Amino acid sequence: MTGKTLYDKLWDAHLVDQAEDGTCLLYIDRHLVHEVTSPQAFEGLRMSGRTVRAPEKTIAVPDHNVPTTEGRETKIDNEESRIQVEALDKNARDFGVVYYPVSDIRQGIVHIVGPEQGWTLPGMTVVCGDSHTATHGAFGALAHGIGTSEVEHVLATQTLIQKKSKNMKVEITGTLPPGVTAKDITLAVIGKTGTAGGTGYVIEYCGEAIRALSMEGRMTVCNMAIEGGARAGLIAPDDTTFDYVKGRPHAPKGAQWEAALTWWKTLKSDDNAHWDKVVTIRAEDIAPVVTWGTSPEDVLPITGTVPAPGDFQGGKVEAARRSLDYMGLKPGTPLTEIKVDAVFIGSCTNGRIEDLRAAAEILKGKTLAPGVRGMVVPGSGLVRAQAEEEGLDKVFTEAGFEWRLAGCSMCLGMNPDQLAPGERCAATSNRNFEGRMGRGGRTHLMSPVMAAAAAVTGHLTDVRELLAETV
């Protein structure tokens, strides 16, 4: 008999109902909510006289719109942003869901807050009106983004209508070389499979290099599963996971912890499970990577040169031409000659404590290159506090970076943190789309250490050269 994948097991454990045509109803254990994709859903509930079925499993936090500067708990200058944050405040209180307002130190990016508070646990189903919900897959939870209509559906029913996806295994064998990080793994995978390569699949990441990652690193990998087109990314839970979860405010305790642990340990793919697609990458073959274009699949090792449209085929030829024009790049230019105007360290991809530590390690005793502006936005109030306790804020501010309050910030520029037209940014975020960080802004995605290296030199830089200097 064919065994089950981890995804199969999570699916089976949450199946409420299956109709004759194969349409399934899946139970949702945790529903995370932010201010941008929820107002219409709550309004829908009001209009139809419905309530939130499980407010104790619904966690709301404002993150997309909030300014990252002081004084925001009393005043948000942009009126539309203020209205949206106030709407979440009212909805959270009216419907009685768990809520971390902007004045609470636990506020932050929803995908950082969930794991930090122990809301996200192995074996759960987790949804949010946000595509980067894939992050929570790092715990062996089935987690994915949904639209606002589905947010309303989950609020009202605590379930989601779903069709099962196919199973894809991404194995990273071996050991990552120095200077190569979880971000490089996830970008390298997208570079190999393309942004539609995962469409219709749930990806399970496995292999020695994945096992060796911390929970922070695993979250970075799963976070960008969506950029590869997959519904969700998963990593089977292990001792690294259990150690991270234990003692978190909403993690089970005592006898319940033991019971949970017993079940969690069964959450892995069987050896004889069926995979619809398998991708294998040697960790030793992954270099520090950066993106050159306007799609996350436009990935190259930092040692490469800007490609030409003729290097591609089909619809990608025109897309590459458009990207090069938008990015203001000439084919054949070494990537390390690309100068940057700004550096952004933060986001749900790389705004956790380990990311800040890694960037600070490179920046220690150094300063921003002349003319470069730098911004660090911790992923949550607690990440910020932890970083300050470790003195990381000093490293950043002494290097010339701005040290901001928690939020999504420049990753999507809904708040005042944006790039100016033509401005080029080394960013630790997840999307290099046209206009993503501000109209006309140019984004190069990379890891925190690579962003820190670019900050110091003023151009895209192979962080391994800086590491060699410090040895």
Add this chain to the structure above:
Amino acid sequence: MEKFEKLTGIAAPLDLVNIDTDMIIPKQYLKTIKREGLGVNLFDEMRYDQDGNENPDFVLNKPAYRETQILVAGDNFGCGSSREHAPWAIKDFGIRCVIAPSFADIFFNNCFKNGILPIPLPQEQVDILMKDAEKGANARMTVDLENQTITTSDGVEIAFEVDPFRKHCLLEGLDDIGLTLNKATAIDGFESKMAQDRPWV
């Protein structure tokens, strides 16, 4: 939800791959707390220049395509952010059907919740429809959901697949929250069992 049965209208060609939801509706328009009114900002940064003037080269600004109801596009349409503002903007503009070689998962789901029919077709068939769409306003395409066919302006018929449940909801304009609430007993049962098996959740 508005029903989708049969649609005959102008199809516009947008021959670009990886059209993401940031392109469909940029972030500054996500600050609304309503579903309506986003059509004017559909494809905002391609459609307007920095000062808000129309870009005459963008397809939806051309006289022949101002009343577009069907969009024919490149691979991986709707990738990126989960924002349902993307289908809201498309619908508000007047587009009820998008045809492409493939769609990103969340966008695809979001369409069906808003009375929009997304149709994935092999590249060769999309190429035929793209050519037909390039003819302009006098060429009208027909999309028949009941019979699952697309007919070009010169009578070429192309069949398409659609999930039966989603087809049913679109044809009838059904609210799926209402349908799920009919299964409240099954949800109650699941929750009781879960309280035993996984009390920590």
